[in-house]
Amino acid sequence: MRYVHVEFEFPPGVRHPMHDFLDGGDDRRSELVTWRRLPDETLAALFRVTAPREAYLERLRAIDAIERFETAPGADSFFLKAYERLGGPTETFIDAFVDTEFLSVPPVVFRPAGRLSFGLIGPPDQLRDALAAIPDPITVEIDRIGSYGGGRRLAGVGLTERQREALRAANHVGYYEVPRTGSVDDVAAAIDCSPSTAGAHLRKAEAALVDAFLGRSG
Template identity: 85%
Template sequence: MRYVHVEFEFPPAVRHPMHDFLDGGDGRRSELLTWRRLPDGTLATLFRVAAPREPYLDRLREVEAIERFETVPGEAPFYLKAYERLGGPTERFLDAFVDTEYLSVPPVVFRPAGRLSFGLIGPPDQLRDALAAVPNPIAVEIDRIGSYGGGRRLAGVRLTERQREALRAAHRVGYYEVPRTGSVDDVAASIGCSSSTAGAHLRKAEAALVDAFLG
């Protein structure tokens, strides 16, 4: 099965109000875990939300398209089930994938600045048509492509290519073995940089992965 991880950027004019809410503080994000379009056209969704609970719910109550919602008690991150009347940019975005064999690989991750990312599995020959059908002015970028091997994927984790290269090198030289058989110096030699630079790449990549895993 072919796996594609895609990043989208929604400009303010076509951004969902709750996506806009994520711009209001550091570390805010929401993850769409599962969803279903009901026969009456309503979209039923289950979210995991990493944002201040009461301000988020207060903003949600102001969104006219939200018909009802319920939550699991607790502070952030919390779980939210919502029912929304489809229409406008959200419906046009979903329609881009309706007539394809692509299946999404949850979670669909919403981050500040209108960024959204998720994985897809399906036939490669349908990818171009699906992405071409994404309505303007939503920007599209393919982040990863390859074979799908299952397992937990931390969709939405933003690593630079150099950070990814450092992680791969660290794994290759035994830096993550127990007991450790490789050093930061070995990673630096493998990717052609100083030890301090290699260490910085590893720390930043590890911090991003841990933050995503713990929410």
């Protein structure tokens, strides 16, 4: 099975209001657990949301396209089941994958700055056409491609946005190359902080990833 992990960036003009809400803090994120497009063109979706609950729901109530929703508590987060009338960029984005054989691999993760990432399993010859159908203002980056081998849901590890920035910068400057070609100082310069702060971000992120891989809880 061929696997590809894709990250999209939605600019403010085409970003869903609830995705835009995540810009309020580095620790805010939302995971799409499962979804279904109903015959009446309503999107029924279940999310796991990490954000201030009451502020999030107040914003949700102000969106005309949201027909109804319900919530349930979770550890350090809450679950949201929502029904939304499709239209605009959201519908166009979904339509890009509707007529393909791709299956999404959870989690589908929404993060601040309009970023959305998820994995796909499907025929490589359909990938180009699917990505070409994404509306032009939305940028696409393929950050992993190969054979699917299962594994743990490392993409869903609860890192802060700053920790993710540090990891991306470390990978870019060669900090994880063998032999290492980049330093903590290089990471610090890339994310505009002190070396001690960059080192702390990396250590905490690496510890969370190791714990997730080994199945340990915090």
